[in-house]
Structure formats: structure tokens, C-alpha cells
Amino acid sequence: MKVDFVNPFVGSAFSVLQMVIGDSPKRGELAARTKLFKSQPVTIVIGVVGAVHGQVLYGMSQETARRLSGAMIGQEVPELDELAISALAELGNMITGNAASQLAQAGYIADLAPPAVIQGPEIIILTVEAALVVPVITGCGTIEINIALEEARQA
Amino acid sequence: MARVMIVDDAMFMRVTLKNILTKEGHEVVAEAQNGEEAVARYAETKPDVVTMDITMPKMDGISAVKAIIAEHPEARIVMCTAMGQKNMVMEAIQAGAKDFIVKPFQPERVIEGIAKVVGA
16 A cells, blocks of 8 residues: 555544644554454444545544544533434544545545444454554544555556 | 525534524524435425535435436535545536535634525
8 A cells, every 4th residue: 555645644634633623633653454453442434436445444442432522512422322423424534535635636536435433342344455554642532544545456 | 594404414514514504593494314315305495505415325415416406406505525626526516516615614614605605
């Protein structure tokens, strides 16, 4: 996978989080991950299709998920209900959508699938491509962005 | 004040938009979770303005704009989506959308977008 695909996601995560939860995040260290891995307790999954394709996964702890969705909704979230999960899904959609706009400017036009949110400890996930992982550290906790994208082969 | 239909698959976004619009004195007359529902609810409620997401299950927002405009050429639709890339904006405007708001947005941007298309 191209490392070039990583920066649009980090940039987009920073600007979206700043606007949505009014927080200035920090970037953790980039790591690589095999195609098959065990998920975090809460994972937002978004499919990407087009000139680049694959999945982008946003993993976090239950507590981070509650705090992030609470900050978006504007009230405390004691339990992840439909509104809170939908806020997390929308967060993933906004970060991925804004990153897709930057990828389009670099010549990679791609579309997104509606997000899915998976809950449960250590769910085994197989992505299309080995992921690069960037932790984004916010006041609500750390979001692990797993970018598993590959360039589509030209016909 | 305008009668508005909100189209978005995310409950969070429908609630957020509804809060912004009702605070401003607009009336939300319908909500839809996908393009298919939007086309049906538009015909039933004939809103003054529609806010339309793009990435949705069943039927996406651009196909819904085309379907609504085909039957109601006077429809005023404001796109409200995280997909801000140029090709999407072009496609939506060509389909007949009147404005394009990229998420995340400030409430003022939504209010301004609605006021602009209602006044036009």
C-alpha cells in the first residue's frame, strides 16, 4: 500500500475532529498491520471503491466511543445507543469523505459505502490489503485509523 | 420560514440538522433515510427545501436528486455531504441541486444555504 494514502486521512481526521469536538488531536506513531487482525472494542468500518479501493477502519475503546459520541451530541452518553452509534458512523463518514476529496485532488477518484459500526472485543477482521495504522490522540481518547487501501489495477 | 425535508441515513445527522433548522424557525415536515424514501416523501409533503446526503443505502443522494427533479423541476435541493470532491459537486449541480454544503459544517452555513435557495 502507498504511504501517500495515509496523510489525507490524518489531515482530514485532524480538521474534522477540531470542528466536531473542538479538540486539537496529536498524531501517534505509524505502524503496519497484517491483513488479518483482532479489532478494538468499537470499530467503524467504511468501504472505499474507485481508483483506490479497500477499507478504512476507525478503532477505539468503549470509553473513547462514549466520550466522542457524547462530545458530538452535546450530552453524556452512558451507553452506546442508536444515536451515539450513528454519531460515530457519521464521524467515520466525515473523516473518510474529506480524505477522499484530498485523494481525488491527487488523481484518485473514489466513492464511499455507508458506514458500519461493529462492537465486541477482539473480533477477527480480514481487510483487502495489509493496513497502515495511525493513532490519533484526542481529549476523548485514542482513535486508531487503519487504512487498508490499494490502487485499483487499470484495465 | 421554510418547510424542510431532511434526507440522511445517519440518525445523528438528522437530529443535528433538525435542531439547527427548528431553532432558526424552519419547520421540518419530513425526514428520509435513503434516496427511495426521499422521492416518496417529497411527493407527499412538497417541502420548500430539501437537505440531501449523498452516501446512503438503497438509493444515493445524486440519484434521488435526479428522480425528484424529473417529477418536480421546481424542487430546491441543498446537498449536505462529506463527499466534497469536485466530481461529486459537479454531478450534484448538473442533476439539479442548488447548493452544496460539505460536512462537517458550522450551523450558520446550513442556515445561509437554506435562506439562499428559499429566497431565490
